[in-house]
Amino acid sequence: MKNRKDQGDSNRLRLMNPSNSNGKVHFLVHQWAVIFMCIWISWPYLNYQLGILPFLVLFVCWFFLTDFKWVFHYLSIDIVMLIVWGITLIPFIFTGDFEYGSLSPKNALVSFLLFFTGMIINHYYMYYKKNPVVLGRVVFITLLFYFIASIQTYFGLKQFPFAARELATGMSSLPTAYYSLGIGGFGFVYSAVFINILLLYFIFNKQSKGQRSFKILCLLIFCMITAMLVLASYATALLFLFIGSMLVLFIRGKRSFILAIFLSSLFLLIVPKEIFGQVFIHAAYLFDGNGVIQSKLFDLAQGFVSGNYGDQTVGRGQLYLSSIHAFLHNPFFGIYGPFSNPFNTFVGGHSGWLDQLAYYGLFGSFPLFTVFFLNIRKHLQHFSKHPYYRILLIAQLLFILFGFINPVLYIYQLGFVMFVIAPAIPYLPYAFSKKEQGKD
Secondary structure, eight states: OOOHHHHHHHHHHHOOTSSSHHHHHHHHHHHHHHHHHHHHHHHHHEEEHHHHHHHHHHHHHHHHHHOTTHHHHHHHHHHHHHHHHHHHHHHHHHHOOOBBBBBOOHHHHHHHHHHHHHHHHIIIIIIIIIIHHHHHHHHHHHHHHHHHHHHHHHHHHHTTTTHHHHHHOOOOOHHHHHHTTOOHHHHHHHHHHHHHHHHHHHHSSSGGGGGGGHHHHHHHHHHHHHHHHHTOHHHHHHHHHHHHHHHHOOOOOOOHHHHHHHHHHHHHHSSSSEEEEEEEEHHHHTTTOOOHHHHHHEHHHHHHHHHHHOOOHHHHHHHHHHHHHHHHSSSTTTTSSSOOOEEEEEESSOOOOHHHHHHHHHHHHHHHHHHHHHHHHHHHHHHHTTTTHHHHHHHHHHHHHHHHHHHOOTTTHHIIIIIIIIHHHHGGGGOOSSSSOOOO
């Protein structure tokens, strides 16, 4: 029996070896499956035209073409906890109590799957195969199609200024027209913010002569995405981009990061709040041609100047409080669990982490939060002595903050960016290497 098993393993390894013809075909099919998944995620026009099924088929094909030894011997603890989290959802599914806000159970499950596929792809190529070439190509293709999609969205918003916001609310009367123009919605816009923050690694860091072309490429993509974000009229997205850029520009290491937190806290305590209000007012005047962003900035300024927040800020705060209230009354299994309080089941639906706690309690949330913690720690340890460490840390902290103020788990583009692109950005220069590296 052992000899048969050894013979089967050797046959599979021979098939996976790129040095023979069958191995080359296998490897190319495997790699192109990943590339097409990157294109599907990054390009709103394509994923609207094709739908979700092609992506799922590609992922299943990709998975079954992998060397299965990694599944049984090289799984990282974050992926193990991801499986545990999936198991915690089974009781809710079997009892018919599985829901996620306004999403149908089917759409919620598909969204979760799309959100976390990137974690599996990244672990396979970065920690098992250790193949920087594939990682570099994944980054390059993703950036290329974010650039193309940003151009389409930019010119689409020139024609329909409120299209991106209407797609985010789901109240659009012309969604087909918007998508056919390639206009990206909520998920595309916010994931593009994090793409921009990550690109600052090449823009601000000193690059060797051979890598200056990547600096120019990243700067071009950064400018195009920023122009698109302004037209998209997402005030929160612009604030996150501004904060992320400032942090990357001024924080140079762990000590400066701790010092920045201390000084920022001191600054917030000492400086009169009216000054912050004036800052938001002056910022609002910069967007004279964009009434949506201007009104939101005035709304924030009102809270600092008069102490009475505008309707938008107050409404958002009430949604957060509703989710906290629902969790506190249903702490163990959430509002969908067996012991839910029928009088405290209203969830705000506007905070990824708070809503998750309210929906599924500690039982269905603690494993999920552990997944994020372990995944973030894994990548930070990998880059602990690399210049990219600080930018990755900033992006991950902003991702955590984003999860408190906006929905997260069904924004599959954001999951792909944070799990695949964020840890792989430094490998971009390997994209055009002719020599395959690593175990593949």
